[in-house]
Amino acid sequence: MTSSQKSVGVLGVPMDLGQQRRGVDMGPSAVRYAGLTKALAGLGYDVDDRGNLHVPVAETLVHDPADGNAHNASAIGRVCRDLYQAMQAGLAQHERMITLGGDHSVSLGSISAVLDYHVGQGDVGVLWVDAHGDFNTPETSPSGNVHGMVVAALMGRCPPALTIGECRLRPEQIVYLGVRDLDERERQALRESGIFVLTMSELDKHGLGACVRMALDQLRDATHLHVSFDLDSLDPSIAPGVGTAVPGGLSYREAHLLMETLAEDGRVRSLDIVEVNPILDIANKTGGIAVEMTASLFGKRIL
Numbered sequence: 645m646t647s648s649q650k651s652v653g654v655l656g657v658p659m660d661l662g663q664q665r666r667g668v669d670m671g672p673s674a675v676r677y678a679g680l681t682k683a684l685a686g687l688g689y690d691v692d693d694r695g696n697l698h699v700p701v702a703e704t705l706v707h708d709p710a711d712g713n714a715h716n717a718s719a720i721g722r723v724c725r726d727l728y729q730a731m732q733a734g735l736a737q738h739e740r741m742i743t744l745g746g747d748h749s750v751s752l753g754s755i756s757a758v759l760d761y762h763v764g765q766g767d768v769g770v771l772w773v774d775a776h777g778d779f780n781t782p783e784t785s786p787s788g789n790v791h792g793m794v795v796a797a798l799m800g801r802c803p804p805a806l807t808i809g810e811c812r813l814r815p816e817q818i819v820y821l822g823v824r825d826l827d828e829r830e831r832q833a834l835r836e837s838g839i840f841v842l843t844m845s846e847l848d849k850h851g852l853g854a855c856v857r858m859a860l861d862q863l864r865d866a867t868h869l870h871v872s873f874d875l876d877s878l879d880p881s882i883a884p885g886v887g888t889a890v891p892g893g894l895s896y897r898e899a900h901l902l903m904e905t906l907a908e909d910g911r912v913r914s915l916d917i918v919e920v921n922p923i924l925d926i927a928n929k930t931g932g933i934a935v936e937m938t939a940s941l942f943g944k945r946i947l
């Protein structure tokens with residue numbers, strides 16, 4: 645790679661062990677099929693798609709009693725450690741990195757890698773765009789699904805299987821956007837965490853533009869921004885193919901405005917695209933919107 649050339653690395657992680665509904669393991673295929681490489685190449689990027697990491701098939705997994713109420717935690721931890729390695733190598737080589745999930749548990753690997761990669765080189769900020777809090781622990785989770793524990797795990801609140809790398813995410817390093825569905829004890833924990841949460845009510849009240857500015861202001865000291873984009877943040881009318889759909893999400897234009905504003909900010913270097921479920925989708929609409937949002941985030945402009 646020459647320094648004048650824009651390059652982006654892509655890692656697929658067909659992970660469906662962090663939740664119960666099958667289908668998100670096909671997310672990487674859906675997003676590729678919708679034209680991710682073509683869209684990025686059209687923006688002048690040199691695209692290095694590294695293919696998919698190995699994820700064991702759910703039906704073949706032997707239940708590990710040590711996982712307790714964090715279902716498949718040991719298997720998820722192994723995949724995320726592989727992703728951690730691949731992501732660190734990608735960050736060293738490419739200007740930007742994209743992780744294609746899979747359920748949201750893949751962000752344990754990608755974000756842990758970003759945090760450790762930047763030790764001594766500047767601060768990391770994470771924008772968590774999601775309908776959910778993903779802030780349960782095995783103790784508080786009603787379902788035991790690890791995709792609902794990822795932020796807590798990144799902060800070091802989950803068992804060792806789900807604790808990856810050296811750096812733990814600090815509350816002031818993350819901002820939530822689009823939240824509208826929290827479990828009871830998760831809500832309590834999130835309130836007490838000191839994390840800046842922009843719920844859908846905040847978005848309705850202030851408008852998306854103002855909310856993104858608030859989020860970027862909160863993360864102003866970061867030199868590297870990571871966007872963890874759960875497609876269920878969008879309204880199900882525009883993104884029906886997601887693992888856990890919740891009404892009342894971001895509209896098509898709000899989502900574009902979010903990505904365009906982040907593109908103008910210029911600090912986003914890594915992105916997770918998660919929870920695309922082609923089985924529940926309508927003619928790959930959600931895969932298509934994931935590609936559109938990525939293009940917007942990485943520099944596509946109307947004018």
Ligand SMILES: [Mn+2]
Nearest residue numbers: 748774778874
């Ligand atoms: Mn999520």
